[in-house]
Amino acid sequence: MSPGIQAILFSNIEGRKWIENILPSAWGELCQVLEARAGIVVLKSPDEDSYYESASFGYGEDGFFYSFLTREGKYWDEVMNSDLPFNFSGKEFELFGKSGHAKVFKIQSSGKSVGFLLMEWEEEISEIIDTFFYLFSEKIGKEWGDIPSVRSTEPVLNSSHSQPAVLKLIPNWEEKIHALESKKIITILGPAGSGKKTFSKWIHSLLQPGSPFLVLGSLPENLGKLEKSLSDWSKEAGRGSLVFLAPKSWTLGQQKIILDWLDSGDFPGLVFFVDRNESKEELLPAFERMILKDKIVLPGFEFLPKEILIEIAKLLFLELAISQNRNGIQLSGEAIESLKLRDFPANFSDLKNLFLSSILRAKTREISLSDLGEENVDVRILDNEDLDLRRGIQALERQKILLATRIFSGNQIRMAKALGISRGSLQYKMKQLGLL
Numbered sequence: 001m002s003p004g005i006q007a008i009l010f011s012n013i014e015g016r017k018w019i020e021n022i023l024p025s026a027w028g029e030l031c032q033v034l035e036a037r038a039g040i041v042v043l044k045s046p047d048e049d050s051y052y053e054s055a056s057f058g059y060g061e062d063g064f065f066y067s068f069l070t071r072e073g074k075y076w077d078e079v080m081n082s083d084l085p086f087n088f089s090g091k092e093f094e095l096f097g098k099s100g101h102a103k104v105f106k107i108q109s110s111g112k113s114v115g116f117l118l119m120e121w122e123e124e125i126s127e128i129i130d131t132f133f134y135l136f137s138e139k140i141g142k143e144w145g146d147i148p149s150v151r152s153t154e155p156v157l158n159s160s161h162s163q164p165a166v167l168k169l170i171p172n173w174e175e176k177i178h179a180l181e182s183k184k185i186i187t188i189l190g191p192a193g194s195g196k197k198t199f200s201k202w203i204h205s206l207l208q209p210g211s212p213f214l215v216l217g218s219l220p221e222n223l224g225k226l227e228k229s230l231s232d233w234s235k236e237a238g239r240g241s242l243v244f245l246a247p248k249s250w251t252l253g254q255q256k257i258i259l260d261w262l263d264s265g266d267f268p269g270l271v272f273f274v275d276r277n278e279s280k281e282e283l284l285p286a287f288e289r290m291i292l293k294d295k296i297v298l299p300g301f302e303f304l305p306k307e308i309l310i311e312i313a314k315l316l317f318l319e320l321a322i323s324q325n326r327n328g329i330q331l332s333g334e335a336i337e338s339l340k341l342r343d344f345p346a347n348f349s350d351l352k353n354l355f356l357s358s359i360l361r362a363k364t365r366e367i368s369l370s371d372l373g374e375e376n377v378d379v380r381i382l383d384n385e386d387l388d389l390r391r392g393i394q395a396l397e398r399q400k401i402l403l404a405t406r407i408f409s410g411n412q413i414r415m416a417k418a419l420g421i422s423r424g425s426l427q428y429k430m431k432q433l434g435l436l
Contacts, residue, residue: 015146019043019054023140027055030136034129036119038064038096043107043115043144046328051115052407058120063408064096065417066118069104080106080113085130096120105133109145164202164315166195168308169299176296177203180270185262187247187273187291190298193347197243199298200272204241208270211240218245219254226257234267241270247291248280255287262290301344301351313339316348317355317367326359334369360402398433401426405435 013022023041031039038058044051051071056063068075068088079086085105090098101124107115117137119129167173180186180203188196197215204213214237220226233242250258262271273291301309314331321329344350358371404415416426429435 015143018143019140023143024055028057030132031057031119034119034132036121037100039117039119040066041107041115041117041140043140046144050326050403050407054115059096063411063414065414066094067417067420068093069116069118079104079116082106085133087124097122101125103129103133105130105137107137107141107144109141114141114144164195164199164312166199166298166304166308166312169304170296173296176294177206179294181207183294184269185271185273185290185294187275187295188298189275189277189295191276191300191347193344193349194298194300195348196274196298197245198348199296200241200243200274203272204270208240211269212237213241213243215243216245219250221251221254223253223257226254227261230257230261231266234269237267237269239269241272242267243272243274245274246276247273247287248275248278248283252282252284255284259284259287259290301347306340310336310339313351313355316351317359320352320355321359326362326365329359329362329365329367331367332369335367335372338369338372357402360399361405394433397429398435401430401433401435 027039027041036058039056040053040059041055042051043054069079070076075086075088085103088095088102088104090100090102093102095102097120100120100122102118102120103125104116104118106113107117117133117140176186186203188200190196201213204211214233216233220229244258247255247258261267275291277297304312313336317331354372355367358367362371400419401415404418408414408418412423412426416423419426421429
């Protein structure tokens with residue numbers, strides 16, 4: 001028995017160290033012993049909903065991506081649900097060796113599929129290889145199962161009901177929110193990026209859980225169309241909430257239409273006005289009294305005590321980690337302490353970008369101080385209510401490209417194949433999105 005096979009089956013090293021240190025080199029030797037042209041081991045990352053190439057052989061620097069084994073696809077499901085190896089011919093499927101043959105077998109741990117083995121040969125191989133596949137997949141599954149889970153000790157964040165830490169700095173906030181149940185109108189003011197819209201959504205979920213939450217970024221300039229739009233928005237929101245952004249920028253005519261509409265009492269739900277603190281000269285006196293009568297002012301990050309900022313940061317990091325299916329990832333103590341020394345001119349926008357970029361790029365389950373470097377790029381998480389299609393597409397493209405960067409360690413050819421685009425298109429998009 002070769003040293004490589006012995007290392008796979010009988011090494012004293014176990015768990016994560018075996019997966020990271022023994023498997024990659026031993027897998028290469030194993031492929032050579034079995035006279036395979038190429039081969040990979042794909043494993044699920046513990047506590048994360050993502051898969052990585054844990055070992056590979058024979059693909060060269062450019063690597064290779066098996067497009068027919070994309071996750072949730074037909075053949076992925078068949079492989080992961082079968083107790084027998086699958087055979088794929090290069091005549092029917094896109095293999096590394098176009099005229100070759102591949103054999104694929106799932107890896108199980110505690111009865112659950114956690115990855116697969118794949119080897120390619122120039123010619124169809126004997127079924128005797130199946131025995132090796134059973135033994136190797138069993139060994140890998142055992143060591144994968146011995147990797148200690150890295151789970152967050154904090155509860156899963158439900159942003160609809162978790163109490164914002166910034167409430168500690170808002171005097172009489174409970175009375176103001178309680179009064180909103182009867183008054184139906186409230187204004188949320190604060191600097192750019194201070195979480196005004198998010199805070200509005202939290203109030204909405206507190207008072208109107210499960211009902212529509214409609215954010216309106218602009219109003220029709222034509223007053224007749226505005227009246228019609230208000231009627232349509234009222235029907236769409238029902239007894240939910242309408243959120244009007246930047247009301248201080250409206251024309252006098254728009255202000256008058258909104259005043260008359262609110263005075264009519266036709267809308268039974270909640271109305272939020274969200275704007276910055278800056279005043280505007282051209283405001284109707286009645287409109288100005290209305291939007292300033294019942295208001296909550298959110299402070300910028302520069303006015304927050306560091307303890308409150310850290311509390312906000314931890315909650316935000318947890319929410320973003322969950323949104324990216326990386327619930328087990330955590331901030332190191334050094335990374336948390338470094339936040340106290342940082343400036344966030346754009347408030348939540350800067351903090352979100354810092355965290356999201358680090359989460360998408362991180363290869364381990366702890367964000368270190370170096371991961372929070374200044375090289376983080378703008379990945380722009382968008383709210384579901386943001387209807388800007390172009391920005392939404394760009395945000396999704398950033399996240400997918402950064403995820404591919406992490407999985408394939410920046411190899412652009414392999415990234416392009418996985419993303420389904422040419423390498424030239426990938427480079428163009430990366431430059432366009434500020435990732436190069």
